Amino acid sequence: MKNFVSVDDVEDMAALLHMANQYKNDPYATPQIGNNKILGLIFFNPSLRTRLSTQKAALNLGMHVMIMNFDKDGWALETEEGAIMNGNKAEHIKEGAAVMGQYCDIIGIRSFPNLEDRDLDYKEVTINGFIKYAGVPIVNLESAVLHPLQSLADLMTIEELKKKARPKVVLTWAPHVKALPQSVPNSFAQWMNRADVDFVITHPAGYELAPQFSQPATIEYDQQKAFEDADFIYAKNWSSYENYGKILSKDPSWMITNDKMKLTNHAHFMHCLPVRRNVVVHDEVLDGAQSIVIQQAANRLYAAQAVLKSILDSSTQL
Ligand code: CP
Numbered sequence: 001m002k003n004f005v006s007v008d009d010v011e012d013m014a015a016l017l018h019m020a021n022q023y024k025n026d027p028y029a030t031p032q033i034g035n036n037k038i039l040g041l042i043f044f045n046p047s048l049r050t051r052l053s054t055q056k057a058a059l060n061l062g063m064h065v066m067i068m069n070f071d072k073d074g075w076a077l078e079t080e081e082g083a084i085m086n087g088n089k090a091e092h093i094k095e096g097a098a099v100m101g102q103y104c105d106i107i108g109i110r111s112f113p114n115l116e117d118r119d120l121d122y123k124e125v126t127i128n129g130f131i132k133y134a135g136v137p138i139v140n141l142e143s144a145v146l147h148p149l150q151s152l153a154d155l156m157t158i159e160e161l162k163k164k165a166r167p168k169v170v171l172t173w174a175p176h177v178k179a180l181p182q183s184v185p186n187s188f189a190q191w192m193n194r195a196d197v198d199f200v201i202t203h204p205a206g207y208e209l210a211p212q213f214s215q216p217a218t219i220e221y222d223q224q225k226a227f228e229d230a231d232f233i234y235a236k237n238w239s240s241y242e243n244y245g246k247i248l249s250k251d252p253s254w255m256i257t258n259d260k261m262k263l264t265n266h267a268h269f270m271h272c273l274p275v276r277r278n279v280v281v282h283d284e285v286l287d288g289a290q291s292i293v294i295q296q297a298a299n300r301l302y303a304a305q306a307v308l309k310s311i312l313d314s315s316t317q318l
Helices: 013-025 049-060 093-103 118-122 125-133 148-161 183-192 223-227 293-317
Strands: 038-043 064-069 106-110 138-140 168-173 198-202 232-236 268-270
Touching: 013 148, 013 293, 038 049, 038 093, 049 064, 049 106, 049 148, 049 293, 093 106, 093 125, 106 125, 106 293, 125 138, 138 148, 138 293, 148 183, 148 232, 148 268, 148 293, 168 183, 168 223, 183 198, 183 232, 198 223, 268 293
Parallel strands: 038 064, 038 106, 106 138, 168 198, 168 232, 232 268
Antiparallel strands: none
């Protein structure tokens, strides 16, 4: 694997899942493969799980890790070609990315959308700029549009816990106080649409995801109907794609409760975290036996380790 930006970078999903499972059984199976290799992790936005799981994954492979909170410690990056840089952005991504590529063998980047200009966000200028100018493999730690490390861990968790060959997986919108990116639901949809699952997305009208990610999933606007016979419920808030970045609803009746979970086939409850209790999901669900959010977060480590190993293998072969 050259880069890991979306599911499209994965040549063999089954093989990647197999490797992640092998690392879960034996995290230190390949301690030398990353010797003398540097993973640079740069964050334009906060993170708990992605930052720590990716760092630990690299350490398990024998890599060294350098972390930079770019929003606080880096120069503000200009991404526009031909920009006259007489404003507050001191460094162009052409130099910033190229310099980081001199110090790092792999670079991971977290860069959220601004949720103001859809075309600009969906162009993924930061992650694409790093791919273009860094000259080393790039790992998406959650970009403006996608969060593939999360989705790989989500799929791994579903595969671990499914009780039938083709489970019903429901991605449900849930209310939130803030406008959130579409990256997690976009990415989850992209991965589920390639997995052997019966995939349904439910949300209020106006929250349709970008069709390049959501299709060909079934869209069901009635949340309770969508929950019927579900084996996995994946809750997430997102802001509107059509009315870009806007909150169209805070309807609390979309919150996940035990009564709704009773409509399912004893479904497991999933969320990428962090989650706002009693806004997105009621305590009774999150603290109950059906919640698998901690196992899901634990699998982030093995997903990241498999991705880094695949990239290291590819760069060794060059
Ligand atoms: N799920 C996830 O990416 O968590 P963090 O934002 O804490 O990294």
